Amino acid sequence: MFCITSHWKLDELTPAEIGQRSLTMLQRLGHLGAPMGNWLLGDPALPRWSHLDEVVHGITGVVQRNVMRDDFGDPEPGSGYRVIVKGSKTPSEFGASDSANITVKAGSKWRNSVEFELGSFQTPPDLNLVTYSLFKGAVETMASIWPCPWMFAYTWTPDDVPRVPWDGVTPIWEWKSPKGRMRRSFEIAWVAYLSAPLAKGLAPPPEIICEPTPAGGVILSSAPERLDEANPDHMRRALALEALLDERIGSQGYGPDRVEHPARVGPY
Secondary structure, three states: OOEEEEEOOOOOOHHHHHHHHHHHHHHHOOOOOHHHOOOEEEOOOOOOOOOOOHHHHHHHHHHHHHOOOOOOOOOEEEEHHHEEEOOOOOOOOOOOOEEEEEEEEOOEEEEOOEEEOOOOOOOOOOOHHHHHHHHHHHHHHHHOOOOOOOEEEEEOOOOOOOOOOOOOOOOOHHOOOOOOOOOOOOOEEEEEEEEEHHHHHOOOOOOOEEEOOOOOOOOHHHHHHOOOOOOOOHHHHHHHHHHHHHHHOOOOOOOOOOOOOOOOOOOO
């Protein structure tokens, strides 16, 4: 699977702002590839997914209806709002090999996030669509729109799929980061964004591609092509990038050592 993720602490985005940023994100992502030219949005007020063209003028209402809810099903605005989107050449709520899936959670007092994935758990992605330009472009687009302090694209293999040793000796799923955190699943860092505070004083190793962003952040890449876990050179550079991210971002697993960063202030 090929995914992009980011999360941050408190932001104060309103439903109108979340809706407008979502529209901007989807319009810009649409230029990156055919799968992202047809978007369906989840709306709890309707028994079906809605095409973006149907809700473009009512996007604030869609966001408001997707308010997070408490254990009793009551609206809990303090926990934020969710935008769920699917895109493919032929729009389908069930997903396909060319499906782009995005979930945004914003406006929360606690934890906000952006998640992007090609394909689905039932249908692996069409590898012809998994390109460096698409994933790098998606990272740059989403990082520029949402107040995320960091973002990264990665690949992982579900637990029931055999994994490939990256050095012919140590299985990568047994590899530990410099902080001693056991890798969760099989995730390999591909493209990353660090905001200016997290990139301050950064001197990445020469095998990592480093490009500046307009506001002093950086885009880091371990391979300028589709990341291949069977390629030892890709794996060496990907692990170097992950070590760098562990140092700059901190643990992003699900345990108590997970580090949460505040929302970014200003452009990316």
